Amino acid sequence: MRHSNMTQDQAGNINAFMGLQSTCQDMARFGYLFLRKGQWNDTQVVPAQWVADATGKPSQDISAAYGYLWWLNRLGPVATVQHSMTREDSAKAPHTQLVPSAPRDMYWALGLGGQILQIDPGSDTVVVRLGPANLTAAFPAPAKTARIVTEALVRPKTRFGSRALHEGRKRE
Numbered sequence: 001m002r003h004s005n006m007t008q009d010q011a012g013n014i015n016a017f018m019g020l021q022s023t024c025q026d027m028a029r030f031g032y033l034f035l036r037k038g039q040w041n042d043t044q045v046v047p048a049q050w051v052a053d054a055t056g057k058p059s060q061d062i063s064a065a066y067g068y069l070w071w072l073n074r075l076g077p078v079a080t081v082q083h084s085m086t087r088e089d090s091a092k093a094p095h096t097q098l099v100p101s102a103p104r105d106m107y108w109a110l111g112l113g114g115q116i117l118q119i120d121p122g123s124d125t126v127v128v129r130l131g132p133a134n135l136t137a138a139f140p141a142p143a144k145t146a147r148i149v150t151e152a153l154v155r156p157k158t159r160f161g162s163r164a165l166h167e168g169r170k171r172e
Contacts, residue, residue: 001026018112024128031109031117031126055107055119062090065098071108071142073097081110102146110142118145123153 004026007019022030033039034055038046054068062085064076077093079085085093097104102120109117114131127145 001029020111024130027115027117027128027130028126031119031128035119035121035124035126056105062087064095067107069109071098071110073099073102073104073106075104099143099146101143102150106146108142108145116142116145118142118149120146120149123149125149125153 001022004020004022006014006016007021008014033045034051037048038044038051039048055070055072057067058064058072058074058076059067062077063079064074065072065078065080075097076095077085077090078096078098079090080098098108099106103122105122106118106120108119109115111117114129116127116129118125118127118129120127127149129145
């Protein structure tokens, strides 16, 4: 990720919660690193167990949809940025998923201004969506990126044509 950097606040502290400035290609590389359980080529860059913990289970007991800075598609009570909940709310909340139509092992990094990094281990895909870097942009919709991948894989002839999808897989 040679074209990425972390921004800092006025005191020089890294803005870890929202400060990554990156390119589409570098974000895809980051997603691929997580898709490969922290391994890049023959080097284990991030411990595989940490990747599993960060993306495989909730980091707390209020929302099933949040791991270690990753949004998860696990079944359980779901709080979102727009719909937060307390522990009491969580105990009464219906069990659902962030994106009910998507696989349970799919997960996302959702960024400021509509940026999305989606990882789908089941289809071996990484999706990057970049958006405007401002606070007034609509919150990213993981259901949209999940739908795009699902339609491309399940109904390739109707959306992209089977030859184009097949050729795209050969190039990877």
